[in-house]
Amino acid sequence: MGGGQHATLGLLLIALLIGLLSYYFGFHPAVGAYMAGLIMKEEYFHFHDVPGDTYKESEKIVDNVAFSWIGPVFFVQLGTEIAFEQSILVSVIPQIILLTFGLLFVQIVSAGLAARYTGNFAWHESIMIGFGMLGWAELAFVVMDIGYVQTQIITTDVFYTLMGTTFFLNVSVPILIAWWKLYFVGEKLMSMGSRENITYFSKPPQNLFKAQKKPP
Secondary structure, eight states: OTTTTTHHHHHHHHHHHHHHHHHHHHOHHHHHHHHHHHHHHGGGGOEEEEEHHHHHHHHHHHHHHHIIIIHHHHHHHHHTTTTHHHHHHTTHHHHHHHHHHHHHHHHHHHHHHHHHTTTTOOOHHHHHHHHTOOOOOHHHHHHHIIIISSSOOSHHHHHHHHHHHHHHHHHHHHHHHHHHHHHHHSOOOOEESSSOOEEHHHHHHHHHHHHHSOOO
């Protein structure tokens, strides 16, 4: 990428090449582009003696392309191939509710416990990470597009169930994060256990830290 002048071009080229490679092996190009995004690190954009933040500049350009051009085109194209039927949507409401709450519980618990016991985060931070992991990004719609529109390997009922579940999971992320923010910053407390052996799921009160720092 030289001195960073062509960082954005190089980034898009890497995503394009890996997307084409994944398509060659029978996967959707979006899967390859997603994997390319996983291997890119901020440290790769640090150039010596180069003014400015190349990483932030490249991120801004790519986000603008994704959210204002390529992303809307994909969703419009997917929407033109889907005809919603109210009777089918109503019939799968119980499945949507069951799957949504099941995934809410499983994803929050699994991501939260992983952050707590492998990342050594505090409980209030681990729970926030669990809420943040609830959203299903564009890749979920890509998979549903492949399964329902392109290959017809999933039924209409399954497609409606997955679409409804994805919608409610994505909507739940900002709602839960806004609710947990009060506990995250310590404005509200959530704890469990006796006074002598208490566990704070919210941010512990500041006077607790002061008490622990006092000499015996």
